[in-house]
Amino acid sequence: MAVNMIVCCKQVPDPEAPPAVFKVVNNKMTLPAEVKPVIGQYEEFALEAALKIKDTAGGKITALSLGNNFVRDVIKKSLAVGADELILLEDKAFEDGDSWSTANALAAAIRKIGTYDVVFCGRQSSDWDAGQVGLGVAEILGIPAVTLARKVEVTAGKAKVERVIPDGYQVVEVTLPAVIVVTSGIGALRYATLKGIMAAAKKQPVVWKPADIGLEPSKLGAAGRRSKLDKLFQPVKESKCEIIGGDTAAEAGAKLAVRLREAKLL
Amino acid sequence: MAEYKGVLVCGELADGKLASITAELLGCGRKLADELKENLSCLLASDKVGEASKEAIAFGADKVYAVEHPALKEYQADSYMQVAEKLARDVSPLVILIGQTSMGRDSAPRLAFRLGTSVTTDCLNLSIDPATKLLVQTRPVYGGNAQAVFISESMPQMVTVRTKAMSPLERNASRKGEVIPTKIDIDTSKVRTKVLETVKEEAVGIKLEDAPVIVSGGRGMGGPQPFQTILKELADLLHGAVGASRPPADNGWVSEGLHIGLTGKIVAPDIYIAIAISGASQHTAGCSGSKHIIAINKDPEANIFREAQFGVVGKYEDVVPAFTNKLKGLLAG
Numbered sequence: 001m002a003v004n005m006i007v008c009c010k011q012v013p014d015p016e017a018p019p020a021v022f023k024v025v026n027n028k029m030t031l032p033a034e035v036k037p038v039i040g041q042y043e044e045f046a047l048e049a050a051l052k053i054k055d056t057a058g059g060k061i062t063a064l065s066l067g068n069n070f071v072r073d074v075i076k077k078s079l080a081v082g083a084d085e086l087i088l089l090e091d092k093a094f095e096d097g098d099s100w101s102t103a104n105a106l107a108a109a110i111r112k113i114g115t116y117d118v119v120f121c122g123r124q125s126s127d128w129d130a131g132q133v134g135l136g137v138a139e140i141l142g143i144p145a146v147t148l149a150r151k152v153e154v155t156a157g158k159a160k161v162e163r164v165i166p167d168g169y170q171v172v173e174v175t176l177p178a179v180i181v182v183t184s185g186i187g188a189l190r191y192a193t194l195k196g197i198m199a200a201a202k203k204q205p206v207v208w209k210p211a212d213i214g215l216e217p218s219k220l221g222a223a224g225r226r227s228k229l230d231k232l233f234q235p236v237k238e239s240k241c242e243i244i245g246g247d248t249a250a251e252a253g254a255k256l257a258v259r260l261r262e263a264k265l266l
Numbered sequence: 267m268a269e270y271k272g273v274l275v276c277g278e279l280a281d282g283k284l285a286s287i288t289a290e291l292l293g294c295g296r297k298l299a300d301e302l303k304e305n306l307s308c309l310l311a312s313d314k315v316g317e318a319s320k321e322a323i324a325f326g327a328d329k330v331y332a333v334e335h336p337a338l339k340e341y342q343a344d345s346y347m348q349v350a351e352k353l354a355r356d357v358s359p360l361v362i363l364i365g366q367t368s369m370g371r372d373s374a375p376r377l378a379f380r381l382g383t384s385v386t387t388d389c390l391n392l393s394i395d396p397a398t399k400l401l402v403q404t405r406p407v408y409g410g411n412a413q414a415v416f417i418s419e420s421m422p423q424m425v426t427v428r429t430k431a432m433s434p435l436e437r438n439a440s441r442k443g444e445v446i447p448t449k450i451d452i453d454t455s456k457v458r459t460k461v462l463e464t465v466k467e468e469a470v471g472i473k474l475e476d477a478p479v480i481v482s483g484g485r486g487m488g489g490p491q492p493f494q495t496i497l498k499e500l501a502d503l504l505h506g507a508v509g510a511s512r513p514p515a516d517n518g519w520v521s522e523g524l525h526i527g528l529t530g531k532i533v534a535p536d537i538y539i540a541i542a543i544s545g546a547s548q549h550t551a552g553c554s555g556s557k558h559i560i561a562i563n564k565d566p567e568a569n570i571f572r573e574a575q576f577g578v579v580g581k582y583e584d585v586v587p588a589f590t591n592k593l594k595g596l597l598a599g
């Protein structure tokens with residue numbers, strides 16, 4: 001069965017940038033220009049989950065992203081690795097939302113797309129880490145959701161999902177359409193092939209504005225929030241690491257043992 | 267306008283007993299309820315709740331709603347949500363506290379969206395604003411590179427709380443409270459998922475969460491083998507457990523259960539030895555509660571040295587065996 005899939009992808013500042021470059025200024029996270037935007041890590045895993053299904057069962061993948069001022073080369077990576085279509089909810093009105101307003105806008109866009117068997121989301125965005133949007137979308141659409149998926153197979157109206165639980169996993173069967181929220185362990189997102197990159201360069205993303213998904217601006221972004229961000233701050237952390245040296249690494253290792261005994265840690 | 271009253275903890279059972287996260291939530295909930303001059307209640311839903319209700323009272327609850335139903339034996343969202351939503355609507359609390367656990371991560375956002383409110387996940391700190399009486403919710407964001415303070419703009423005010431972030435009250439078996447056996451029907455025809463199989467991959471030996479010493483390896487270990495030899499030998503010597511950052515789990519070098527961090531386990535041992543781990547904030551989020559962190563890394567600039575109290579710069583292949591050997595001698599002598 002050819003599977004219709006939607007993958008929700010967010011553009012975020014590279015979460016792997018060294019912690020020291022993350023600076024809060026006036027309640028906003030400010031990052032130096034050398035920190036490049038990327039597709040969030042768990043959305044990349046979600047894309048890979050969809051691509052694996054397309055490899056075996058065939059089907060169509062629509063990447064869907066909400067934000068503003070997308071860097072085209074970054075977000076078009078979804079097309080380069082094998083998504084068939086890219087829809088951007090791109091407008092100033094979509095900025096500074098919370099999980100509530102984001103899930104509402106994505107759900108409205110998914111309704112407009114209309115045909116889908118699986119909506120893939122990442123378990124949490126790589127910037128705000130809230131871990132809610134996938135479940136919110138499922139609730140709004142009134143479809144089931146399975147979270148923490150690390151393996152997904154689709155057969156005749158159902159998906160079989162390996163879901164991570166503490167100290168193990170479950171195999172869960174879910175009726176489609178469904179939201180599947182992906183965790184790591186599914187495998188890193190494949191590299192784009194040269195052919196994929198060239199094909200993506202020729203495709204233009206479809207851009208939808210608030211009116212296109214039939215939502216009032218008052219329901220979107222910052223205006224549509226149900227929680228208020230009161231303050232963003234960075235607790236001061238003093239670091240005072242005692243580096244144990246030695247003529248060789250092995251000697252340093254032995255000295256570390258002595259030092260930890262001395263300090264009565266071990 | 268509905269009237270909102272009290273603080274509700276959505277509790278959990280572990281092996282039939284009150285889960286430690288629930289005792290932590292009750293400890294924090296008690297303080298919030300006292301400050302608000304409100305009641306603290308607790309939902310416990312399982313196939314059998316039993317003595318856990320009394321435990322919840324001993325740890326601070328005024329009221330326990332005990333919901334027993336065969337469909338609640340193993341957590342399944344579509345069954346559990348019917349109970350949680352019904353109870354939340356009936357009780358109509360001001361504040362709902364849920365654990366940032368496997369079950370809480372899956373259930374809290376669903377409940378929030380059903381109730382039409384927001385939830386702030388993974389909170390580390392909660393307090394009551396003296397002026398507005400609203401819940402002030404602090405959680406890490408950007409992988410732990412910053413913290414954000416949120417205020418709900420809708421009721422009830424919902425949060426999930428990170429494990430080990432709050433202290434339980436001293437258990438007091440003479441504390442008075444009321445257990446309310448509550449019957450809630452579950453329409454099993456609305457359950458759209460089916461658990462075909464549950465596979466436990468429990469590690470042999472001491473559990474990661476309980477280990478006083480954790481020897482943790484990262485991507486720099488290069489493969490599965492050193493986890494079973496070099497790291498295991500050190501962990502055994504110290505009566506500790508082996509852990510890992512996310513990449514070794516993603517690569518299948520170790521089981522997913524050993525993955526420590528924001529999206530893995532939260533641990534707080536006496537000693538955490540981070541070996542060939544760069545110290546990304548998403549990793550240290552899971553181990554920063556450790557009493558002492560010791561880092562071994564070949565890169566002197568690695569961020570883990572900002573978190574650690576003691577460190578050695580060098581290749582783990584050279585450093586760790588020498589460290590283990592010396593320690594063996596010292597511990598024997």
Ligand SMILES: Cc1cc2nc3c(=O)[nH]c(=O)nc-3n(C[C@H](O)[C@H](O)[C@H](O)COP(=O)(O)OP(=O)(O)OC[C@H]3O[C@@H](n4cnc5c(N)ncnc54)[C@H](O)[C@@H]3O)c2cc1C
Binds near residue numbers: 530
């Ligand atoms: C939303 C989100 C959630 C995440 N959740 C988690 C989480 O829960 N847990 C987690 O761990 N990560 C998590 N990550 C990933 C995290 O950002 C890092 O990518 C990850 O922690 C890096 O793991 P690492 O330190 O083992 O690997 P690397 O960053 O690759 O570091 C390897 C280190 O090994 C050192 N090294 C290499 N060879 C040797 C040697 N021979 N001897 C000594 N040292 C050596 C290197 O100098 C380097 O410092 C998350 C990321 C995101 C975006």
